Amino acid sequence: MFASKKRAVLFKGKDYPVEVQEFKKPRLVKDQVLIRMHYAALNHRDLWVIKEQAQHFPDGIVLGSDGCGVIEDVGEDADPMLVGLEVVINPSLDWGDNPIVQGDRFRILGFPDNGTFSDYLAISKKYIFEKPEHLTFEESAAVPLSGLTAYRALFSKARLRSKEKVLITGIGGGAALWALQFAVAYQARVYVTSGSDEKIEKAKRLGALGGFNYKDPEWATKAQKETGGFDIIIDSAGGDQFNKLIELALPGGRIVNFGRTAGNITEVATRLLYWKQLSVLGTTMGTRDEFLSMLDFIEGRKIKPVIDQVYSIDQVNEAFQRMENSDQFGKIVLKIAR
Numbered sequence: 001m002f003a004s005k006k007r008a009v010l011f012k013g014k015d016y017p018v019e020v021q022e023f024k025k026p027r028l029v030k031d032q033v034l035i036r037m038h039y040a041a042l043n044h045r046d047l048w049v050i051k052e053q054a055q056h057f058p059d060g061i062v063l064g065s066d067g068c069g070v071i072e073d074v075g076e077d078a079d080p081m082l083v084g085l086e087v088v089i090n091p092s093l094d095w096g097d098n099p100i101v102q103g104d105r106f107r108i109l110g111f112p113d114n115g116t117f118s119d120y121l122a123i124s125k126k127y128i129f130e131k132p133e134h135l136t137f138e139e140s141a142a143v144p145l146s147g148l149t150a151y152r153a154l155f156s157k158a159r160l161r162s163k164e165k166v167l168i169t170g171i172g173g174g175a176a177l178w179a180l181q182f183a184v185a186y187q188a189r190v191y192v193t194s195g196s197d198e199k200i201e202k203a204k205r206l207g208a209l210g211g212f213n214y215k216d217p218e219w220a221t222k223a224q225k226e227t228g229g230f231d232i233i234i235d236s237a238g239g240d241q242f243n244k245l246i247e248l249a250l251p252g253g254r255i256v257n258f259g260r261t262a263g264n265i266t267e268v269a270t271r272l273l274y275w276k277q278l279s280v281l282g283t284t285m286g287t288r289d290e291f292l293s294m295l296d297f298i299e300g301r302k303i304k305p306v307i308d309q310v311y312s313i314d315q316v317n318e319a320f321q322r323m324e325n326s327d328q329f330g331k332i333v334l335k336i337a338r
C-alpha cells in the first residue's frame with residue numbers, strides 16, 4: 001500500500017475510523033529535524049484519544065507518542081551534523097520551567113501535535129536524544145512515554161529507596177512493566193497485580209517476588225497476609241479497587257497514580273489515609289531532565305523493554321484491539337520502515 005508514497009495513521013475524530021493514509025512529508029521550520037521513523041509504539045493514551053476526542057479534524061492528526069528513527073534532514077536552525085543520527089523522541093512537549101508540575105503549554109506528542117505513527121516526523125531538536133546503544137530500533141521505540149512516566153513515578157514522586165516493598169498494579173501494561181524493571185534494578189522488593197495469572201508468572205520471571213489477581217475478590221487480603229503491606233504503590237488503574245491500595249499501604253506509605261484504566265476512584269477510606277499518614281501523589285509524564293536520567297538508568301543497567309508484539313503499520317487496528325482487550329504483556333510496537 002502506498003509503496004513509494006508517505007504514510008501515516010490518521011485520526012479524524014472518534015466517529016471516524018483510524019486508518020493508514022497517504023501523508024505529505026512535513027516541511028521543516030527553524031530548529032526542527034526530519035526523522036525517518038523506523039518503529040513506533042502504542043500507549044493507552046492513543047486509545048483514550050480515539051475513544052474520547054469528539055471534535056472532527058478533517059485533515060487528520062497523526063497518532064503516536066513513542067518512536068525511534070534516523071534524522072534525514074534539518075531546518076535552518078539545526079546543526080546539519082545531526083543528519084544520520086539514530087534517535088528516540090521525548091514526547092513530553094513544552095513542559096515549562098517548574099519541575100513539580102507542567103505548565104499551560106504542555107502537550108503530549110501524538111495529539112494535538114502530529115505524532116510518530118508515520119513515515120516521517122518533523123520535531124524540534126529539543127526533543128531528540130541518541131538512541132540507547134544497547135537497544136535495537138524496535139526496542140528503543142518502546143521506551144519514551146511509558147519509561148518516562150514510570151521513572152518519574154518511582155524516583156521523583158515516590159522517592160524509592162532500595163529494599164522497599166513496592167506494589168505495581170496491572171502489570172501487563174507498558175508503563176507498569178517499566179516500573180517493575182526499574183524497581184527491580186534498584187533492588188526493591190516488588191509485587192504486582194494482574195487480571196491474568198499467566199502475566200503474574202511472567203512478571204516473576206522479570207524479578208517480581210509475587211503477584212495477586214485483582215479479579216479474585218480476596219486478592220488484597222491475600223496480599224496483606226503474604227507481604228504485610230507496601231511502602232510504595234504504583235497505580236495506573238484507579239477505579240473501585242483503589243481503596244484496597246489505601247488498605248495495603250504501610251504507615252507513611254506513598255501511593256502514586258498516573259492512570260485510570262479502571263475508571264474514576266469511587267471510594268477512599270479517609271480515616272486510613274490520615275491515620276497512616278499516607279501520601280497520594282498524582283503524576284504525568286516528566287521533564288527533560290527526567291527523560292535524560294531515565295535513558296541513563298536504562299543504559300547504565302542495560303535494561304531492555306518488554307515487547308509484547310510487533311505489528312506492521314498497516315495492522316494498526318489489530319494492534320489497538322490487542323491493547324483494548326488487555327491481551328498484551330509489554331509494549332505493542334509498530335514497524336514503520338519498509
Ligand SMILES: NC(=O)c1ccc[n+]([C@@H]2O[C@H](COP(=O)([O-])OP(=O)(O)OC[C@H]3O[C@@H](n4cnc5c(N)ncnc54)[C@H](OP(=O)(O)O)[C@@H]3O)[C@@H](O)[C@H]2O)c1
Binds near residue numbers: 146149193195
Ligand atoms: N498520566 C500519564 O502521563 C500516563 C502515562 C502513561 C500511562 N498512563 C495511563 O496509565 C494506564 C496504563 O497505560 P499503558 O500505556 O501502560 O497501558 P496498557 O499497556 O494498555 O496497559 C493497561 C493495563 O491495565 C491493566 N488493567 C486493566 N484493567 C485493570 C484493572 N481493573 N485493574 C488494574 N489493572 C488493570 C491491564 O493489566 P493486566 O493485563 O496485567 O491486568 C493492562 O495490561 C492508562 O490508563 C494510561 O492512560 C498515563
